[in-house]
Amino acid sequence: MSPVASTVTPAAVPPQLRAKRRKSALRTLGFLSPWLIGFSVFFAYPLIATVYFSFMKYDGFADPTWVGLRNWKYVFQDSPFFWPALTNTAWLILVMVTLRVAFGLGIGLLITKIKTGAGVFRTLFYLPYLAPPVAATMAFVFLLNPGTGPTNTILAKLGLGTPDWFNDAAWSKPSLTLLALWGIGDLMVIFMASLLDVPKEQYEAAELDGANAWHRFRYVTLPNISPIVLFAVITGMIATMQYYTEPLVAGKVASGVIGGSGQQFEPGYPDKSTLTMPQVIYNLGFQRFDTGAACVVALVLFTLAMVCTGILMRRRSGFMSAED
Amino acid sequence: MRRNRLAIAAAAASIAVLASACTGSGGSAASDDPNATTTLTFWHGWSSPGEVAAIEKNIAAFEKKRPNIKVKVVKGITGDKLNQALRTGGSQAPDVVSSFTTDNVGRFCTSGALADLGPFLDKAGIDPDTTFLPQMAKYTEHDGTRCTVPLLGDAYGLYYNKDAFNEAGIKEPPKTLSEFDKIAEKLTKTKGDGYERLGFMPTYQGYETTVEHYGAQFGVTYFDADGKSNTAKDPAVKAMFSWQKNLVEKLGGFRKLDRYRTSLGDEWGPKHPFHTGQVAMQLDGEWRGKMAADADLDFEVGAAPFPVPDDQVDDYGKGYLSGTILGIANTSKKQNAAWELVRYLSTDTDAVVSFANDIHNVPSTTAALKSPKLNSDPVYRTFVDIAQHPKSSHAPSSVNGGAFLLTLQDYGVAYEKGREKDLDAALRKNDAQVDKDNEQAQAG
Amino acid sequence: MxxxxxxxxxxxxxxxxxxxxxxxxxxxxxxxxxxxxxxxxxxxxxxxxxxxxxxxxxxxxxxxxxxFGTVWETPGFLTWWRNTLLYAGLGTVLAVCSSLPVAYALAKFRFRGRNVMMMVVIAAMMLPPQVIIVPMYLFWAKQLDLAGTLWPLIIPFAFGNAFTIFLLRQFLLTIPKEYTEAARIDGCGELRTLLRVVVPMAKPAIAASALFHFFYCWNDYFGPQIYASENPGAWTLSYGLESFKGAHQTDWNLTMAATVLVMAPVIVVFFFAQKAFVEGVTLTGVKG
Structure with missing residues (x-):
């Protein structure tokens, strides 16, 4: 953090300057006011309220009553959803985020090497990222439908195995990973831009030293883009923690329990394998009337996300730096 | 600068609001005049065009009878949306609600989401225990608090493809589950890695073949006298799980069946596998008969009670009972007017009969059951009889809604898949989980 | 040789x-x-x-x-379109207008607590929306009676959006001080400097952040599910699409036709605004 505070004591400041300063403080306040309000009402207040509710029994009807740590104990010890959601998140961070970063980097590298039709390829690779998540997920559940989906039809024609994809607890997360890899556009562009920023001279120097392609990548490219890799990993982790729409819609559509006859869909189909923390919050808070337990899970999610954000802010001072 | 002033005004307003946050619901206030001109909001879950038209016809008849009350109807409301709206109230919220699922009656009554109808019934001189079918009177209250009344009922039984039966030389629908298993196997024709026709889809995800629907045939009780989950001690649960798992294996195993399921049409759509002939027998509610008749299928449809375990053959004829429930939101400011609508929909014999005929549901009042105007179609009458069978049953209401059924079904799925091998251990785990969830749901 | x-x-x-x-x-x-x-x-x-x-x-x-015609004529489909446009359109205009002065102040003013402020913006940007949903829902539904509408999703954008602030600030940092100072010496107030000098220079960044915001709203499923699900008249495309398969009793062909109709506008907009997009993505990760 750069020191911005003035060291001059107010007494030493001539009145003119003080007035000017007050004016400038007011001006700053004016410019910042939308955010100051937004931050207090839509960030600080609900966070404090979440902490408050986590110690309360509140079903939305009767007034909240204090229950101490009961909700915390329930979530960590007794809830059938919390730990599966956490382990799923860990799996997705390990596999999905890693693969996404590797694949994004690979596609970014590929794009920088393409000589003919780079624009067309770039557009094609980028487009899936824009597909609305609900639409993309429904499309993938259809594509990967075990019985009649095109993927299994083609796999069967090629004489390959045909998994049950979104309908099999062992394959549901790999299926979600496939969906996430399809929408690689954001990472591709970020990596592409950072790859183009690597100074040419470093490559030339390496080539003179007789470095082969792998060595050039390992000793020139990677060190140059490592901050971007870190950025991609951390933001990917945070995005995974709040992963909601894709697993929920995939579970609903694949299970066949959707809308209709008043059947209630409990997220995580099949066998809680697609359960994530936000879905647990929704299930507890908006399906089971258990506001308190929902807030406990929310606070766990908050803590984990803020730890990641903290790492990001420490490691990438560029995030914070300002001109002075 | 104008924006900033606006922002500050908005901030001041929101702070004022925040200061008053966290104050909950008010008490019920049934002080409105039912004869005043007013508009009620009514929510229901029907979404298919025929059913929507039927309920609207029913409402129109009410409006004609009570010209001072207009009803704004909102269709296609699912359980989740209802839960959410009842908690918050407000101008968009409904006055009168109906729900297909009875799972939440316990929650609605204990939490006060729905108004207590006891005083209204007393004032109108209606005795719910003699007016409604006894089973239906039971599942619409919780612990002595009656916060809902039944609006038609559903009875579950067996539909079968008569042409397929004839072709296989089967004369009678099965009465016991061992007969049923044999027929299911006999009617199954495999093709490649799938089926040309499946006798019966037994998996828990196969539309209506849920734990509670099977459970009624076995007489599962779910809770002991102290309200503790007793699935590990109840031999009926074990019998049900074992029978279902055994049938799954006989018909080709879970994986093969589930894959076939994902290639089948939607339960509420025209490509329902029973309609298309892809599945020869179906456990389903009485509405299926009308859907099948409307679809003008190219085979004859038969209906019978769902078979029972061999040792309970004396009780053949029973089935799972459920139904649509009707209640008044506690947040409603027009409860007396709302009661007029509830009373009409649930107890007016002509209204109940004509609505039952229109959407092919089982009537929920004893008077309507005796009405000569009630549909005499034999398929339909099969279900009316199931509804009146003394051993027909419904899953108990719980403070935690239907969570105990979902939990048990999860263990059922794990067992049919072979992920849980030890049934006793699985059921003990189920009991522990259900008890913990119920404890968490109790008032603090 | x-x-x-x-x-x-x-x-x-x-x-x-x-x-x-x-x-x-x-x-x-x-x-x-x-x-x-x-x-x-x-x-x-x-x-x-x-x-x-x-x-x-x-x-x-x-x-x-x-x-496609069948889907288009499904009751509600046009309402979903209108609601999505309202949410995305109005939300974007509000978010950009309210975030720009904040981003400018964070990029160009010197004041005590600026870094703390920036950290708060980043924290808010990274905050999963589900963390605060329970009290927020109670606030909008119980106190302000706005459940069943999209206003709980739109109104907060009038008070700055963390991601938009962050993105705009990253760009504004790249504008050399000389420009703003020259304007100041010419006697322009800060607001005029912002509107006359900075906004024209920041057009690409404003376009990029507006596009991002628009697509964020367009794609949002969680928000409409929480606030608008109880009122079909307030559904958006993303939420309506999911209910399409159940409520309208259809099979895969119509569901996929609806999917195409929801994807198509995004793709069309992308072709017109490709450059702004790519610049925007780069700005989030690389510059700074």
Missing amino acids: TRTMKMSRTSQTLSRGALHWIAVHALAVAASLFFVLPFLFVFLTAVMSDDQALTRDLWPRTWEWGN
Whole structure:
């Protein structure tokens, strides 16, 4: 953090300057006011309220009553959803985020090497990222439908195995990973831009030293883009923690329990394998009337996300730096 | 600068609001005049065009009878949306609600989401225990608090493809589950890695073949006298799980069946596998008969009670009972007017009969059951009889809604898949989980 | 002698270059298949007949273009469109207008606590929306009686959006101080400097952040599910699409036709605004 505070004591400041300063403080306040309000009402207040509710029994009807740590104990010890959601998140961070970063980097590298039709390829690779998540997920559940989906039809024609994809607890997360890899556009562009920023001279120097392609990548490219890799990993982790729409819609559509006859869909189909923390919050808070337990899970999610954000802010001072 | 002033005004307003946050619901206030001109909001879950038209016809008849009350109807409301709206109230919220699922009656009554109808019934001189079918009177209250009344009922039984039966030389629908298993196997024709026709889809995800629907045939009780989950001690649960798992294996195993399921049409759509002939027998509610008749299928449809375990053959004829429930939101400011609508929909014999005929549901009042105007179609009458069978049953209401059924079904799925091998251990785990969830749901 | 040697060396590098070209482009074509085939199959299923959509066929026997019309005429589909446009359009205008002065102050003013403020912006940007949803829902529904509408989603954007602030600030940092100072010396107030000098220079960043915001709203499922689900009149495309399969009793062909109709506008907008997009993505990760 750069020191911005003035060291001059107010007494030493001539009145003119003080007035000017007050004016400038007011001006700053004016410019910042939308955010100051937004931050207090839509960030600080609900966070404090979440902490408050986590110690309360509140079903939305009767007034909240204090229950101490009961909700915390329930979530960590007794809830059938919390730990599966956490382990799923860990799996997705390990596999999905890693693969996404590797694949994004690979596609970014590929794009920088393409000589003919780079624009067309770039557009094609980028487009899936824009597909609305609900639409993309429904499309993938259809594509990967075990019985009649095109993927299994083609796999069967090629004489390959045909998994049950979104309908099999062992394959549901790999299926979600496939969906996430399809929408690689954001990472591709970020990596592409950072790859183009690597100074040419470093490559030339390496080539003179007789470095082969792998060595050039390992000793020139990677060190140059490592901050971007870190950025991609951390933001990917945070995005995974709040992963909601894709697993929920995939579970609903694949299970066949959707809308209709008043059947209630409990997220995580099949066998809680697609359960994530936000879905647990929704299930507890908006399906089971258990506001308190929902807030406990929310606070766990908050803590984990803020730890990641903290790492990001420490490691990438560029995030914070300002001109002075 | 104008924006900033606006922002500050908005901030001041929101702070004022925040200061008053966290104050909950008010008490019920049934002080409105039912004869005043007013508009009620009514929510229901029907979404298919025929059913929507039927309920609207029913409402129109009410409006004609009570010209001072207009009803704004909102269709296609699912359980989740209802839960959410009842908690918050407000101008968009409904006055009168109906729900297909009875799972939440316990929650609605204990939490006060729905108004207590006891005083209204007393004032109108209606005795719910003699007016409604006894089973239906039971599942619409919780612990002595009656916060809902039944609006038609559903009875579950067996539909079968008569042409397929004839072709296989089967004369009678099965009465016991061992007969049923044999027929299911006999009617199954495999093709490649799938089926040309499946006798019966037994998996828990196969539309209506849920734990509670099977459970009624076995007489599962779910809770002991102290309200503790007793699935590990109840031999009926074990019998049900074992029978279902055994049938799954006989018909080709879970994986093969589930894959076939994902290639089948939607339960509420025209490509329902029973309609298309892809599945020869179906456990389903009485509405299926009308859907099948409307679809003008190219085979004859038969209906019978769902078979029972061999040792309970004396009780053949029973089935799972459920139904649509009707209640008044506690947040409603027009409860007396709302009661007029509830009373009409649930107890007016002509209204109940004509609505039952229109959407092919089982009537929920004893008077309507005796009405000569009630549909005499034999398929339909099969279900009316199931509804009146003394051993027909419904899953108990719980403070935690239907969570105990979902939990048990999860263990059922794990067992049919072979992920849980030890049934006793699985059921003990189920009991522990259900008890913990119920404890968490109790008032603090 | 020397000439032939030189020639063979050139042809050697040439053929190495050609091989490289072929390898790269073969890889690119293979990758394209992965990205394009899903779109293709979705489209092909969307134009299949009801009977064929549940079979293993990949290619439509008859081309049922009417499926798109059927979806379009589904009761509610047009309402979902209107609501989505309202949410995304109004939300974007509000978010950009309210975030710009904040971003400007964070980029160009010197004041105590600026870094803390910036950290708070980043924290808010990274905060999963589900963390605060329980109290927020109670606030909007119980206190302000706005459940069943999209206003709980739109109104907060009038008070700055963390991501938009962050993105705009990252760009504003790249505008040299001389420009703003020159304007100040000319006697412009800060607000005029912002509107007359900074906004014209920041047009690409404003366009990028507006696009991002628009698509964020367009794609949002969680928000409408929480606030608007109880009132079908307030549903958006993303929420309505999911309910489409259940509530309208359809099969895969119509569901995929609806999917196409929800994806299409995004893709059209992208083709018109490709440059702004790519610049925007780069700005989030690289500059700063």
